[in-house]
Amino acid sequence: MGPHRKPMKVIEGTHAISYAVQRSRTAVIAAYPITPSSGVVELLAEMCADGRLSSRFIAVESEHSALAACAGASQVGLRAFTATSSHGLAYMHEMLHWCAGARLPVVLANVNRALGAPWNIFVDQTDSLSQRDTGWIQYYCEDSQEVLDTIIQAFRVAEGSLLPAMVCLDAFFLSHTSEPVSIPDQDLVDRFLPPYTPAYALSVDDPRAFGGMVAAEGYLELRARIEHSMRRAQQLAAEAAREYGAIFGRSHPLVEMLHLDDAEIVLVTSGTVAGTARTVIEEYRAQGIHVGMAKIHLFRPFPFDLVRIALGRARKVAVFDRNISFGCGGIMASEIRAALCNIRKAPTVFSFVGGLGGCDVTPDTIREVVEYTRRCDAPEQDTMWVGLPEESRQ
Amino acid sequence: MQNVNFSIPSDEVMAAGHLGCAGCGAALAMRLALKALGRRTILVVPACCWSVIDGPAPYSAAGVPLMHTPFASAAAAASGVRAALDFKGDTETTVCAWAGDGGTFDIGIQALSAAAERNENILYICYDNEAYMNTGVQRSSATPLGAWTTTTPRAHLKDRPKKDLAQIMVAHEVPYVATATVAYPDDLVAKLQRAAQIRGTRFVHLLAPCPPGWKIPSEDAMKVARLAVATRVFPLVEVEPGRPWRLTVVPPEADLEEYLRAQGRFRALLDDPAALARVRAAIGERWQRITRLAHD
Numbered sequence: 001m002g003p004h005r006k007p008m009k010v011i012e013g014t015h016a017i018s019y020a021v022q023r024s025r026t027a028v029i030a031a032y033p034i035t036p037s038s039g040v041v042e043l044l045a046e047m048c049a050d051g052r053l054s055s056r057f058i059a060v061e062s063e064h065s066a067l068a069a070c071a072g073a074s075q076v077g078l079r080a081f082t083a084t085s086s087h088g089l090a091y092m093h094e095m096l097h098w099c100a101g102a103r104l105p106v107v108l109a110n111v112n113r114a115l116g117a118p119w120n121i122f123v124d125q126t127d128s129l130s131q132r133d134t135g136w137i138q139y140y141c142e143d144s145q146e147v148l149d150t151i152i153q154a155f156r157v158a159e160g161s162l163l164p165a166m167v168c169l170d171a172f173f174l175s176h177t178s179e180p181v182s183i184p185d186q187d188l189v190d191r192f193l194p195p196y197t198p199a200y201a202l203s204v205d206d207p208r209a210f211g212g213m214v215a216a217e218g219y220l221e222l223r224a225r226i227e228h229s230m231r232r233a234q235q236l237a238a239e240a241a242r243e244y245g246a247i248f249g250r251s252h253p254l255v256e257m258l259h260l261d262d263a264e265i266v267l268v269t270s271g272t273v274a275g276t277a278r279t280v281i282e283e284y285r286a287q288g289i290h291v292g293m294a295k296i297h298l299f300r301p302f303p304f305d306l307v308r309i310a311l312g313r314a315r316k317v318a319v320f321d322r323n324i325s326f327g328c329g330g331i332m333a334s335e336i337r338a339a340l341c342n343i344r345k346a347p348t349v350f351s352f353v354g355g356l357g358g359c360d361v362t363p364d365t366i367r368e369v370v371e372y373t374r375r376c377d378a379p380e381q382d383t384m385w386v387g388l389p390e391e392s393r394q
Numbered sequence: 395m396q397n398v399n400f401s402i403p404s405d406e407v408m409a410a411g412h413l414g415c416a417g418c419g420a421a422l423a424m425r426l427a428l429k430a431l432g433r434r435t436i437l438v439v440p441a442c443c444w445s446v447i448d449g450p451a452p453y454s455a456a457g458v459p460l461m462h463t464p465f466a467s468a469a470a471a472a473s474g475v476r477a478a479l480d481f482k483g484d485t486e487t488t489v490c491a492w493a494g495d496g497g498t499f500d501i502g503i504q505a506l507s508a509a510a511e512r513n514e515n516i517l518y519i520c521y522d523n524e525a526y527m528n529t530g531v532q533r534s535s536a537t538p539l540g541a542w543t544t545t546t547p548r549a550h551l552k553d554r555p556k557k558d559l560a561q562i563m564v565a566h567e568v569p570y571v572a573t574a575t576v577a578y579p580d581d582l583v584a585k586l587q588r589a590a591q592i593r594g595t596r597f598v599h600l601l602a603p604c605p606p607g608w609k610i611p612s613e614d615a616m617k618v619a620r621l622a623v624a625t626r627v628f629p630l631v632e633v634e635p636g637r638p639w640r641l642t643v644v645p646p647e648a649d650l651e652e653y654l655r656a657q658g659r660f661r662a663l664l665d666d667p668a669a670l671a672r673v674r675a676a677i678g679e680r681w682q683r684i685t686r687l688a689h690d
Binding site: 027028030054055056058059060061062064065066068069070071072073074075076077078080094095098202203204206207208209210211212213214215218 | 463
């Protein structure tokens with residue numbers, strides 16, 4: 001433990017978000033309920049009502065309006081937050097692009113939930129991963145403490161890069177699980193997260209138009225600037241993680257590297273699966289088997305350099321994706337392959353997809369993945385499904 | 395005409411050099427609106443003609459801060475701007491959502507209805523040119539019965555009446571609803587000045603003629619808008635809770651055909667006596683309804 005010790009509070013994952021939003025001194029919160037993210041705004045609404053939070057709370061009629069209201073508040077130069085999940089995030093899609101293009105550092109918590117049809121309210125990361133090209137910084141979290149800490153850091157990284165940020169957590173396994181969480185003191189958060197003071201904002205003292213038409217060359221330039229800022233956001237995220245660690249004694253690396261010094265096989269995971277995988281990796285290590293794990297915490301900007309460091313020396317890489325891009329396979333696996341494609345003696349990438357719609361990913365599931373990767377020189381298919389009934393495997 | 399302020403402020407907030415078409419009712423509407431509302435106004439503009447009229451970045455004709463926002467989101471984005479200003483302690487600046495009929499009657503009505511139900515402290519002005527003019531004259535739910543548009547072609551003119559948005563907004567029990575048009579600038583300015591003094595959601599439905607879309611010579615825009623009022627096609631009203639509707643300007647009645655003949659978009663309607671009779675009856679019935687509301 002670092003310099004800062006506090007008693008823990010046992011709270012649900014959604015409430016860990018609420019406390020982080022409170023500690024971040026968010027000015028405007030706009031949200032629409034959706035299972036399993038509703039708890040986030042329920043507690044925030046309560047905090048606003050009983051005076052624990054001085055934010056303006058707007059109970060909008062849709063997710064599209066939630067993010068539009070956040071955009072409006074952010075365009076005035078204030079900190080804005082919303083939370084959603086699944087269909088709600090999909091309904092925000094247009095506004096996701098708009099916020100990034102308008103350089104509005106809104107922070108959004110997304111509870112990763114399956115998209116219909118058919119209806120399913122359980123975990124699947126495809127909702128947010130399919131928004132990866134909207135220009136939002138994206139984090140994926142393993143436990144509630146990481147969620148809380150990441151929300152606070154996300155505001156700083158977003159405001160530093162003038163890009164919106166999304167913090168993602170698994171439905172139910174994290175959103176509705178009560179865990180001990182340390183809620184940081186306000187004065188320490190204030191030290192870490194200064195007030196947001198953008199250079200340009202809606203103001204009657206300095207009338208400007210925001211988001212008006214630009215011609216082709218101007219548009220190209222603005223897109224290039226977003227890309228530049230997005231790449232720079234990785235550095236800001238690394239600095240934020242480092243400084244947060246120094247103040248609060250907890251650090252969440254952008255790519256966590258577990259036993260990678262000598263690992264021949266590296267398992268790549270994200271979200272709560274990482275927690276399950278840890279125990280399995282330790283079992284292998286205890287047996288002298290050189291298996292390691294890389295956990296993707298920051299997904300956008302994609303930390304190519306860190307991924308190359310983590311995986312470049314391995315012989316085989318097994319990526320476990322709780323998401324799917326139909327016709328291409330696991331989304332993280334695609335990114336990993338892209339990161340490794342130009343290095344010499346690149347490891348062989350095995351791509352596994354499973355756990356969708358809330359299917360359990362147990363230690364046995366992880367063992368199945370690791371054993372397959374150990375056994376085979378190369379994957380039999382581009383994408384291998386885990387946990388499918390036998391008759392569906394072909 | 396009672397309680398109408400005849401003095402239009404001389405301050406020209408909106409700059410010359412906007413990108414509106416010649417005779418554009420929406421450009422004049424903004425010029426008058428900003429005279430009424432003053433410089434302490436923030437505009438929130440969804441996709442509409444004004445996304446273009448305001449000019450290419452970094453230029454802006456409005457003269458006040460303006461936030462562009464996606465099509466469906468005017469009322470929601472304005473709510474966010476309002477919340478942020480309130481958080482900063484600025485309750486005086488007027489937040490004005492400025493949207494066309496597509497962004498109000500159609501794609502934006504969900505956010506508008508919600509903002510009105512919350513009674514957000516915003517002024518929502520719909521400048522209505524009665525079709526999707528920015529995209530090339532496609533029908534909206536504000537397009538009148540019997541009108542030609544590119545999606546209600548000659549063989550299948552608009553066969554449903556214009557959505558009665560003022561009534562819909564009155565049903566939300568908001569503190570102020572009015573209709574206005576650029577052809578009656580004193581009335582328009584007086585209504586917006588009145589609206590600016592009220593807290594809560596204020597809605598102004600503003601008829602803004604569109605020469606290319608209505609197929610009228612640009613110099614006829616004001617004449618046609620005046621005829622819309624005189625023929626009872628577009629009554630000018632003001633509605634505040636607990637009071638009868640108020641007809642603010644009632645010019646001597648003109649014949650409907652004069653209004654229709656002035657516009658190319660009604661040429662096919664004029665060739666169909668049965669359809670024309672239906673249009674005439676619908677306008678008459680609505681006028682009766684409004685006069686009853688005004689006399690109760």
